[in-house]
Amino acid sequence: MRIHPRYTQRLAVTILGGATLLTLAVLVFIIVFVLEKGLPVVNFRFLLTNAEDMGRSGGIFTTLIGTIVLPLLAIIVAAPLGISTAVYLTEYTLETKVTKIIRFGTDCLAGIPSIIFGLFGFIFFVTTLGLGWSILSGGLTLAFMILPTIIRTTEEAVKAVPKSYRQVSFSLGATRWQTVKRIILPNALPGILTGIMLGIGRSIGETAAVIFTAGSSLRLPTSIFDSTRTMAVHFYILAREGLSSENAYGTAATLIIAVLAINLTAYWMMGRFIAKRS
Amino acid sequence: MSLIGERGVRRILAVTAFSAISALLLIALFILNEGLPFIFRYGLHDFLLKSDWDPQAGKFGIYPMVAASLWVTFGAMVVGAPLGVAGAIFLSEFVPKSVMRVIKPTIELLAAIPSVVYGFIGVMVLAPLIRTQLGGPGLSLLAASIILGIMILPTVISISIDSIQAVPQSYREGSLALGATTWQTIHMVTVRAAKSGIIASIILGMGRAIGETMAVIMVAGNAVKIPHSALDSVRSLTANIALEMSYATGLHRQALFATGVILFVVIIILNSFAIVVLRKRVYKK
Amino acid sequence: MDCKFDIQDLSVYWRGNLSLKKVSLKISSSQILGIIGPAGSGKTTFLRSLDRMNELEPGFKAEGRVLLDGEDIYGAGYDAVTLRKKVGMVFALPVALPMSVYENVVYGPRLAGIRNHDRLDELVEQSLTAAFMWNEVKDRLDMSGLRLSGGQQQRLCLARVLAMEPEVILLDEPCSGLDPISTAKIEEALTELKKKYTIILVTNNTKQAARIADQTAFFLMGELIEMGVTDRIFTAPVHKQTDDYVTGRFG
Ligand SMILES: Nc1ncnc2c1ncn2[C@@H]1O[C@H](COP(=O)(O)OP(=O)(O)OP(=O)(O)O)[C@@H](O)[C@H]1O
């Protein structure tokens, strides 16, 4: 039996549209569900008091600190490395075997699952380098993890700077580094910041790589050699051990708001960047 | 900058350019160094294909976890790949550009939601649903597959959209001019031309599914046994590492790292494959 | 008049393809050399060989010698950055950098390490005046250069080059996208500037060469066909191809 193409067309559109709607519905559901259950718990007291009784009661203050400090350290390490890698690849070399290998390595690194980063961070930073479960170990592990994101977004942003700007700069007697410093980086900045935001977003939500490297201490850290617990890890422990579903929802809501805020900022910056280009 | 000079800057940048590849090599080195000796001692065959995981007794057969990981990944692909590809086609071919510009980032936001949150949704919503409607413990292979299937959607959709949009408009026009309907054009011309990108998106999604840890721990139930039905509780390779790492010592810990080696190798193979496929797409343009 | 550039047997290859064939010519200072020729004849390639801008593109190779004040700019140890400070360039499409008019003009001087504000202010006024646009923008120096009109942007490019206080100014079809009035302003500026600088002007518009060039060189398919005093090139060319081109019978 042959169905008329017009009907297959209609059927196809229905199925495709249905699939798309389902996907969107799932996204909306996840966010709404968590926010609806969690937001009533979230208030200043929740955010600003320490967890008590393993998190069964009290707030999430120290985990909030952990969630700020760890991604911050990761960015401080990964951003300069990632940006200079991208600048080197786009401005200082032509496409060669070496750059191909570097790009391949970057792409591969981007695909490594976080549990592997966790294992590596544990054996390398925590054990071999003797840094123990600490902010330092966790931050460095996260830095490894977000490096590819920063390299890629920076590369895109740098490539988007018009070639004519470079030509003018060189023709006025600028060296390559002067051109990078005065023309390329300022113009690629919004794109670079987007990459940094995406990196922060990913670090905030990360659990597997953090729990084995930064540990899960609920005490307020006093140095980068102290262990800390991020919101994501705290949430995981609350949810898994069934300690307090109320606090778990509250933590999840805070986490989602933080991640959404950061990603939306990133998109907003990207949008402004594109608008400015055209 | 006169302090370092133009050449110095170039040299510094050149060194940093190797950061990502060095990171990769360092990771490979330490994981292999920790896990390979165990594999050699225990034997790859026994390690991968024996079903007795009993660290106290010195038995380290990870076959149940291998089977669980494969099934969970397969399930995730069954759920995620068709939905993702269908969504990508619909969004890039049937939805106005302006709507698409809002929806694509929204879907990519799915990727930013922490995996523990997905896991939690699985525990709170999906698992009870499965338990009451289909029976079994709820936390199961099925629950893990569905949650992972959702988690890979952003990867599949976003890369597929990119490759569908890279298909030159002239292909579509040529087909439409021959009297084909939009749908005929899409599945005979557009999707065929974007095939390698779509395949790559699925492979990368697969990599994500195999490597995902926290969400799987939360929803799969974690029983060490070979699954017989989709409603069984299972433990994936990643979950096994994460669950036992905190207290494992000696040979046990080495066995977990050896599991990491297996994962690492599988992921690198999948990634390389996807990268090669994606490259091809770029060349064709 | 002394010889500024002495080009000897300059050949240029792009990815192995010969684009400039053994070009030899001398360029004297304090005058305008016009370069004319059909599309693809190698005018831009030749011009960019004079400040080594070509080597920023992949696949470039040069043979022969280009002497600037007797020194081979392709010789070992000759620094391209130093060269480009002496030899300024205005491109076909006006490119204002995405910064203020003021910052555009002082871009070169700042690179050269000039920090003194009075000196920079002075350079801005001088250069913009020489580019015939001081009065138009003197109250809007803080405005983004991107918001100037095309004609103004091109004069800004000229001012930016002048602010480096170069010895040679290369212009690659600087008026190709401009209206007649902007074109006239640039030509006026160039005629004034030639007293101080060596100017090499590539143009698609033979009339422009006839109007302002002292000497004119005709390029065809990568070869220098002939060069001489502008009047003679246009009234009594030696080669038939030149005659065909300047009278518009080319093709
Ligand atoms: N960057 C480059 N890479 C490869 N080939 C080039 C490059 N620049 C120029 N060429 C080649 O060199 C030859 C001369 O080009 P050139 O731009 O110098 O011509 P032109 O006389 O300036 O033409 P037009 O009047 O169109 O500007 C052409 O065949 C061109 O394809």
Ligand SMILES: [Mg+2]
């Ligand atoms: Mg040209």
